[in-house]
Amino acid sequence: MKPYISLFKMRVLKGLQYKTAAIAGILTQFFWGIMYIMIFEAFYSSTTNPQPISLVELAQVVWLQQSFLVFIMLWFRDNELITQITSGQIAYELCRPMNLYSFWYAKLIAQRLSAAMLRCLPILLVASLLPEPYRFSLPPDLITFLLFIVTLFLGLLLIVSISMMIYISIFYTMSGTGSLLIFGVFGEFFAGMLIPVPLMPDALRRVVYLLPFRYASDLPFRIYAGNIGTREAIISIGVQILWLSVLVLIGRMWIKNALRRVVIQGG
Amino acid sequence: MIEVQSLCKSFKVSKRKAGIGAAIGSFFNPQYRTVEALKNISFTIGEGEIVGYIGPNGAGKSTTIKVMSGILVPDSGRCNIQEITPWKNRINHVKNIGVVFGQRSQLWWDLPVLDSFNLLKDIYKVPEKEYQNNLDLLTATLDLSDIMTTPVRQLSLGQRMRCEIAASLLHSPKILFLDEPTIGLDAISKIAVRNFIKTINKEKKVTVILTTHDMNDIDTLAERIILIGKGQILLDGALTELKRKFATHKTITVDYSELYSDINIEGIRILSQENQRLSLSVPLDRFNVSEVIGQLSQQMEIMDVSVENRPIEEIIVDLYKEHQL
Amino acid sequence: MKLYFKYMSVLLRSQMAYRASFILLSIGQFFVPFLAFISIVLFFQRFPSVVGWSLYQVALCYSVVHMAFAISECCVRGFDSFSSLIVNGDFDRILVRPRSTVLQVLGSKFEFTRVGRLTQSLVVLIYALINLDVQWSPYKLLTLLFMIISGVFIFSGIYILGATLCFWTVEGLEVVNILTDGGREMAQYPLNIYKDWMRKFFTFVIPFGTINYLPLMFIFDKTEGNSLVYMLIPLVGILFIIPCLMIWGFGVKQYQSTGS
Numbered sequence: 001m002k003p004y005i006s007l008f009k010m011r012v013l014k015g016l017q018y019k020t021a022a023i024a025g026i027l028t029q030f031f032w033g034i035m036y037i038m039i040f041e042a043f044y045s046s047t048t049n050p051q052p053i054s055l056v057e058l059a060q061v062v063w064l065q066q067s068f069l070v071f072i073m074l075w076f077r078d079n080e081l082i083t084q085i086t087s088g089q090i091a092y093e094l095c096r097p098m099n100l101y102s103f104w105y106a107k108l109i110a111q112r113l114s115a116a117m118l119r120c121l122p123i124l125l126v127a128s129l130l131p132e133p134y135r136f137s138l139p140p141d142l143i144t145f146l147l148f149i150v151t152l153f154l155g156l157l158l159i160v161s162i163s164m165m166i167y168i169s170i171f172y173t174m175s176g177t178g179s180l181l182i183f184g185v186f187g188e189f190f191a192g193m194l195i196p197v198p199l200m201p202d203a204l205r206r207v208v209y210l211l212p213f214r215y216a217s218d219l220p221f222r223i224y225a226g227n228i229g230t231r232e233a234i235i236s237i238g239v240q241i242l243w244l245s246v247l248v249l250i251g252r253m254w255i256k257n258a259l260r261r262v263v264i265q266g267g
Numbered sequence: 268m269i270e271v272q273s274l275c276k277s278f279k280v281s282k283r284k285a286g287i288g289a290a291i292g293s294f295f296n297p298q299y300r301t302v303e304a305l306k307n308i309s310f311t312i313g314e315g316e317i318v319g320y321i322g323p324n325g326a327g328k329s330t331t332i333k334v335m336s337g338i339l340v341p342d343s344g345r346c347n348i349q350e351i352t353p354w355k356n357r358i359n360h361v362k363n364i365g366v367v368f369g370q371r372s373q374l375w376w377d378l379p380v381l382d383s384f385n386l387l388k389d390i391y392k393v394p395e396k397e398y399q400n401n402l403d404l405l406t407a408t409l410d411l412s413d414i415m416t417t418p419v420r421q422l423s424l425g426q427r428m429r430c431e432i433a434a435s436l437l438h439s440p441k442i443l444f445l446d447e448p449t450i451g452l453d454a455i456s457k458i459a460v461r462n463f464i465k466t467i468n469k470e471k472k473v474t475v476i477l478t479t480h481d482m483n484d485i486d487t488l489a490e491r492i493i494l495i496g497k498g499q500i501l502l503d504g505a506l507t508e509l510k511r512k513f514a515t516h517k518t519i520t521v522d523y524s525e526l527y528s529d530i531n532i533e534g535i536r537i538l539s540q541e542n543q544r545l546s547l548s549v550p551l552d553r554f555n556v557s558e559v560i561g562q563l564s565q566q567m568e569i570m571d572v573s574v575e576n577r578p579i580e581e582i583i584v585d586l587y588k589e590h591q592l
Numbered sequence: 593m594k595l596y597f598k599y600m601s602v603l604l605r606s607q608m609a610y611r612a613s614f615i616l617l618s619i620g621q622f623f624v625p626f627l628a629f630i631s632i633v634l635f636f637q638r639f640p641s642v643v644g645w646s647l648y649q650v651a652l653c654y655s656v657v658h659m660a661f662a663i664s665e666c667c668v669r670g671f672d673s674f675s676s677l678i679v680n681g682d683f684d685r686i687l688v689r690p691r692s693t694v695l696q697v698l699g700s701k702f703e704f705t706r707v708g709r710l711t712q713s714l715v716v717l718i719y720a721l722i723n724l725d726v727q728w729s730p731y732k733l734l735t736l737l738f739m740i741i742s743g744v745f746i747f748s749g750i751y752i753l754g755a756t757l758c759f760w761t762v763e764g765l766e767v768v769n770i771l772t773d774g775g776r777e778m779a780q781y782p783l784n785i786y787k788d789w790m791r792k793f794f795t796f797v798i799p800f801g802t803i804n805y806l807p808l809m810f811i812f813d814k815t816e817g818n819s820l821v822y823m824l825i826p827l828v829g830i831l832f833i834i835p836c837l838m839i840w841g842f843g844v845k846q847y848q849s850t851g852s
Binding site for chain 2: 594595598599602603605606607609610680681682684685687688689690691692696845848849850
């Protein structure tokens, strides 16, 4: 476990160095957040029908999406890793005395965590000073908050295990462009980043619930907003764990197969 | 042709310490220190000269080249190249010059060489006839005909450098700036590049200003060298003169089969003696080389003799040492 | 101008050297915004209108902005990726060539895969035109054309501004995305759905209003008074490029004196 922890530490330190980029990122995300809420507000003002999620709850989801963007983005790519795979340099990584899957997993999580650490607090802090309905507020109660934290981190693990699949697929396609693009675009859509899941038509929502993507973003954020009750939240944690174990299992098996290919190719 | 007078240029460089605390500190309160890259640089270069512009890394070589090619504006001083001040009339100035940065490419990576050349023709607005003449000449002398249709990314470094040099000459510039043109090349390519530079200098009277760390380049090409260090010109003169001044010793190496007596000539230092080979350093102010050889032949059965000048490399190292660079 | 097209044809050939990735990226460029549009359609399934605008009206607005964005991303990409020219030192190379820096930077890169996004916005435009209940006149069509052209100039101006920043800092240019990507996302809806300060900023500072809200009012017959004025408003947006180019010139001067 120790090598993974020190690897993780190094990543966080490295991420902290790019402070200007972080500040720029915060500003950008803040702008997007305000813009989305304004658009939602405009739509909500055109009808008096009750909606499955209120504007205030939606604002919470938007702010969480913006501040934890790097947690949930599938296209958050590690170019170093991609070049390593496509250039065949990955063979050197095989010389290290650790499991490659876990090694990458740690690296990818560290990357996302370090990027998010700098961004999420400032965004949320400023957002909590805004007037209604833009304001970011505290969750309804402590249990909700704990459920949010648990689902958020399980969601992070879930996203990383999906992106591991993308990286492993590069062993076969030799180019990250295609898989990243397709997963990125559709993953984002099915995660409710373009249209919030509760506002989707029923048929589409049913599909979305069957896919893993929403469990990383839509689920924790709506739990926080109070749009998902405790009972449903606990069941969803079960679903998260199920998806996670399936994806990790497949990933581990697949990488073994992929590495065999490299060894044969590399001779 | 080229007149440079009291050029000065200084840069601000930000200071940063290691560690997160220092990083945050320098973000809010950046600290700078000033580096004087050029301190009162002056020289004149006439038409048709080949000048080696040398100095250790960070001495101000590329800053000078940048000023002369119009990329950089100096803090003070004058620069007159063919009656034009480079940074004041950049576009007119750069029509007359060719620049090769040895470590960077000016060719389009994914395209065949010829496509890059054609594009450069349009960029420089070279008339069709002149372009064809130049292209024919360059293709022939640089031996490019086989690689003209190859994408640049597939060329070897030597091939690429030949194309780079050709590319910078398509618009018949009067002045050519070469920034480390032989860096990373193998011996054969180096010789080809050097020969070519000599040829165009002779035949087309192109003035060449060359920076390099390879003293063989200087030795074979430059008639004159300008040595720069810490932003100042330390030496400016003909290469032969420099050699005369610093080549105070010659090295005599003899292979012998039999030794009659111990070698001990007052004032001559023995550099090495082993495996029946003897190397001596002869100070030219006190000895005549042929006399020394004559004397040696009486003390041993000589098989072979060679006499060498001090290599230019060593002279330059001495120069650097002398100026504490 | 001739040289610009020469650059274009040369770089088109060089991108074609990587056919598979070119096709894939183009398809991706089709789907990324296409899903965004699908989302807008889905919104309108739940909400009848947005501040009085119907789905098809928004679709027209959307297609204009995305078309302008796609064209400018393709043709002005050199400025968008300008930081790499600075980092590699290739900008020095540009300075030793006897042509204007703007032209050479423009010619340094084209992103032809944006043809995907362009196709997508054309599809949306046709969808909007078929379904809209508008009395089309030559003036209105001309206005529509002006909107697209002016949009290209506005986005190009922003790219040039962003590139100019590179002369001072290579890091932290993500802020420019607020104006490019953010401007695009925002201007895909008529600007009057936003709060006042936002609308004012994107009309008077970055003139998206001139290709969006104001001419749309004319096309949908919501205006009173002189229609010629509304028709020519998009052309005002083109003027935005002038201060941008001046700032660029200032940036080049700065580069030449610091050589950073």
